Amino acid sequence: MSTPARRGPYVCGIDAAMDVVSGKWKSLILWDLDQHGTRRFAELRRGLPGVSEKMLIQHLREMEADGLVHREVYREVPPKVEYSLTEHGVSLNAALAPLGRWGTERIRRIGAEKVVPPSWTGGRPAADRDASDRPAVTLRGAGSPG
Amino acid sequence: MSTPARRGPYVCGIDAAMDVVSGKWKSLILWDLDQHGTRRFAELRRGLPGVSEKMLIQHLREMEADGLVHREVYREVPPKVEYSLTEHGVSLNAALAPLGRWGTERIRRIGAEKVVPPSWTGGRPAADRDASDRPAVTLRGAGSPG
DNA sequence: TCGGGTACTTACCTTCTAGTAAGTGCCGCG
């Protein structure tokens, strides 16, 4: 049965949003999917160094149940499954942008390490992504969620 | 020692921000403090129905260590301690606003219950807060964090 | 003197979250 978000009762919007984003890899999955548009299981796994297959599937399933990601199965051999963001996923990613910017600023403030595992972005040094980070990308597509 | 946020290494801004917000009551504490400006321990406890004293203190201590809340002790009897948001806390709250709006919309979409424990806002029905929720309040004070 | 309020602290226990490691069925490549 796992736990695809409690679906309420919620105390406020943050509560509901957190319910859907909490999970060690979810915001990263959101990001990766947003960056690449569509990804196969193994691509996601390689794109999120450190994630276990169990957690990756579990999170993907929950996010699918929560209407954030779309799962397209191609019945061929070897098996092929493509994951992509739904428009809710895209808008959630956009809603996370300010939080990402706040976090990036915090990293600077406290002088914390920003560690990006190898192959995370193709080997570019962290400094390149420091300012832009993850927020900007999708903003065009979901500027005013309403 | 507890765990006042790992302080990195972080993989991205979201990671760092989540590190600081994760905790069942933290976003609610942030909100309550933002609404009231300054609150005593017992006031916070009454304002967050369901929170235990242990969790409330633990979260307040972590948030203090993370530079989000300020703790002012008045050496008098009976003891008096006042909690308030630092400017980082205020800006974090502002950064959470879009997420709160997204969550509020999601609650509407999935038709989830929005349960506000009695005395949460002084007894007003949930509908009153539905649209405004928590986002708007602080936005004036921290519109463009950077 | 008793109960209640102030602000915590402590010990213990349960539940949740994530990690490890192995197995499944199917195929192509060498």
Place this chain on the structure above:
DNA sequence: CGCGGCACTTACTAGAAGGTAAGTACCCGA
């Protein structure tokens, strides 16, 4: 024929997060 890749599934386990309940030290009003 065995290895590796695909997309999973399953069982077991460790650790973190959170809940319960009690205790601390002081004072005030009834």
